Amino acid sequence: MPPPVPGAELCEPVRTVDAAERFKMRVERERPGHAVVIGASYLGLEMAEALVRQGVETTLVERGDQVMRSLDPEMAGHVQDAAEGVGVRVLLSTAVEEIRHRDGRPCSVVTSEGELPAAHVVLSTGVRPEARLAEEAGLRLGETGALAVDDHQRCLGADGAFAAGDCVESRHRLLDRPVNIQLGTHANKQGRIAGTNATGGYIAFPGVIGTAASQICRYEVARTGLTERDAREAGFDTAAATVKDRTRAGYYPGSGPIWVKLVAERGSERLLGGQIVGVEGAAKRIDVLAAVVWSGMAVDELELLDLSYAPPFSGVYDPLLAAARQTRKALDETRS
Amino acid sequence: MPPPVPGAELCEPVRTVDAAERFKMRVERERPGHAVVIGASYLGLEMAEALVRQGVETTLVERGDQVMRSLDPEMAGHVQDAAEGVGVRVLLSTAVEEIRHRDGRPCSVVTSEGELPAAHVVLSTGVRPEARLAEEAGLRLGETGALAVDDHQRCLGADGAFAAGDCVESRHRLLDRPVNIQLGTHANKQGRIAGTNATGGYIAFPGVIGTAASQICRYEVARTGLTERDAREAGFDTAAATVKDRTRAGYYPGSGPIWVKLVAERGSERLLGGQIVGVEGAAKRIDVLAAVVWSGMAVDELELLDLSYAPPFSGVYDPLLAAARQTRKALDETRS
Numbered sequence: 027m028p029p030p031v032p033g034a035e036l037c038e039p040v041r042t043v044d045a046a047e048r049f050k051m052r053v054e055r056e057r058p059g060h061a062v063v064i065g066a067s068y069l070g071l072e073m074a075e076a077l078v079r080q081g082v083e084t085t086l087v088e089r090g091d092q093v094m095r096s097l098d099p100e101m102a103g104h105v106q107d108a109a110e111g112v113g114v115r116v117l118l119s120t121a122v123e124e125i126r127h128r129d130g131r132p133c134s135v136v137t138s139e140g141e142l143p144a145a146h147v148v149l150s151t152g153v154r155p156e157a158r159l160a161e162e163a164g165l166r167l168g169e170t171g172a173l174a175v176d177d178h179q180r181c182l183g184a185d186g187a188f189a190a191g192d193c194v195e196s197r198h199r200l201l202d203r204p205v206n207i208q209l210g211t212h213a214n215k216q217g218r219i220a221g222t223n224a225t226g227g228y229i230a231f232p233g234v235i236g237t238a239a240s241q242i243c244r245y246e247v248a249r250t251g252l253t254e255r256d257a258r259e260a261g262f263d264t265a266a267a268t269v270k271d272r273t274r275a276g277y278y279p280g281s282g283p284i285w286v287k288l289v290a291e292r293g294s295e296r297l298l299g300g301q302i303v304g305v306e307g308a309a310k311r312i313d314v315l316a317a318v319v320w321s322g323m324a325v326d327e328l329e330l331l332d333l334s335y336a337p338p339f340s341g342v343y344d345p346l347l348a349a350a351r352q353t354r355k356a357l358d359e360t361r362s
Numbered sequence: 363m364p365p366p367v368p369g370a371e372l373c374e375p376v377r378t379v380d381a382a383e384r385f386k387m388r389v390e391r392e393r394p395g396h397a398v399v400i401g402a403s404y405l406g407l408e409m410a411e412a413l414v415r416q417g418v419e420t421t422l423v424e425r426g427d428q429v430m431r432s433l434d435p436e437m438a439g440h441v442q443d444a445a446e447g448v449g450v451r452v453l454l455s456t457a458v459e460e461i462r463h464r465d466g467r468p469c470s471v472v473t474s475e476g477e478l479p480a481a482h483v484v485l486s487t488g489v490r491p492e493a494r495l496a497e498e499a500g501l502r503l504g505e506t507g508a509l510a511v512d513d514h515q516r517c518l519g520a521d522g523a524f525a526a527g528d529c530v531e532s533r534h535r536l537l538d539r540p541v542n543i544q545l546g547t548h549a550n551k552q553g554r555i556a557g558t559n560a561t562g563g564y565i566a567f568p569g570v571i572g573t574a575a576s577q578i579c580r581y582e583v584a585r586t587g588l589t590e591r592d593a594r595e596a597g598f599d600t601a602a603a604t605v606k607d608r609t610r611a612g613y614y615p616g617s618g619p620i621w622v623k624l625v626a627e628r629g630s631e632r633l634l635g636g637q638i639v640g641v642e643g644a645a646k647r648i649d650v651l652a653a654v655v656w657s658g659m660a661v662d663e664l665e666l667l668d669l670s671y672a673p674p675f676s677g678v679y680d681p682l683l684a685a686a687r688q689t690r691k692a693l694d695e696t697r698s
Contacts, residue, residue: 310646
């Protein structure tokens, strides 16, 4: 959705592969030049990185006080460091006031911190479910603005209608309420389930826990479950810990830094979420945490989980196990 | 342990870093030359690869009919392919009859398939727990020949004695019986638990499921839980499926093959084990399966697990999810 800023409606959306190819060719033709990316989500960061690597001077403008709101601030800080490391200029707490055009093309972006030259403007300010057609047909929308469906992907408010993907709500297993998380992983699973159920089968969609990964500059960036901030806002009594570790055994060549943050619930001591930023192995490690969060495993059990070890892949204690041990200590601390 | 073969007792064991350095220097000084590695476990394969990469003509001799008995035969076949691909000669179903020496150095290995020249001989024919001292002190050994301990690492048969590591038995969570799996991951955890309990603390070791990973030639090779063969031998009614997939999204550069085999139990439909061979991401993916096996998750739940997705790390359906779907079909097949 374009942000409610004068000039935003004139920016060409990049929603298809063709549009992306056109955009890329224009950047290549006119480089070096200046670009402004609005919104520091993972997509904004990926676009800013791509532009900088094309030799374009790129500023990433973010209204909030951190990049990647899907991470806690200190983990997002590592991602910002990496983006700045490849040459992206990051402006936080900066509001966009106008996108100026000349001869039908962007020329600058006016922000609360001044005017930035911009031959290219990328809007990455979030998504909204496109549910108009369904709404007009009488289907019910949920609180998120997406279509309300039951766990068999049946639309509420109409017999025989099924829906799946970016336009529907999914139940968040930890928050126990509907969320609208627009990811291909959910869309694919739900589409298959909707199709199966619509044709006489019977499969339930078990919900989501917010697992996601991306490659941003030198880091794999990944998260699952709840961040510390999200967990607290949802009323969980939390303990959290972060470790900085190495991705391989200390003596093994090619090792690099990895940060793992875990968030646990006091009382139940189950893992509520994890965030990982590292030069390798973050995306697949987050899937381990996803299985742990999904199954309701407690921190003590994670700490003693039988994970693999070989020098090219981790130290004897995988960073996940080291993080579990620190989280154990964090759980203990306020007990005494 | 040296195999019961004439001449084996003359081979120098490579048990320490110093011994390995001496061995490496001798190989470098005398290359190209010939080497014979006896025993095609992961260590034997790693040694054979290292020797071939030093320019030494290397034959890997294995008594059994496959390399890596910790995998099912068809998965082990990919590993053998990779070893042969870098130039290792693999002889299966081949018995070693004598290791001949001249002037105090190996000169050949006599096998059931003929005599092989060998300036270097590496024995990798398995390990036995070294529990003599403990046995003489009156501590009880288990059926595996390792020290019997309870789940707090207390030795059976003696008050106040604790033991941990390669010399002890651990409970296998799926087989529900003691096993002796000599891995640093278990030794480290058990050592900490023994120390904690010996000094007034109270932690239980929750057992093992046989997770392991190694880098062999171009492949990461990893396994957890039970192989199909092991599960059947233990009396489980099993269904299994294997998928060949790609490690990244199809259009993303740097993608390569990955095979995932899953073994499930009929009835409970829980996952009993997994094996992965692939050019990347096998080691961390096995840890996802380890968490799934550990927590007793069923195949249907794995298939819909909220795993991460981004093009550099997998297709939208991770190979694990694709394998779960095939295993679901395998479970269905003999029902009808």
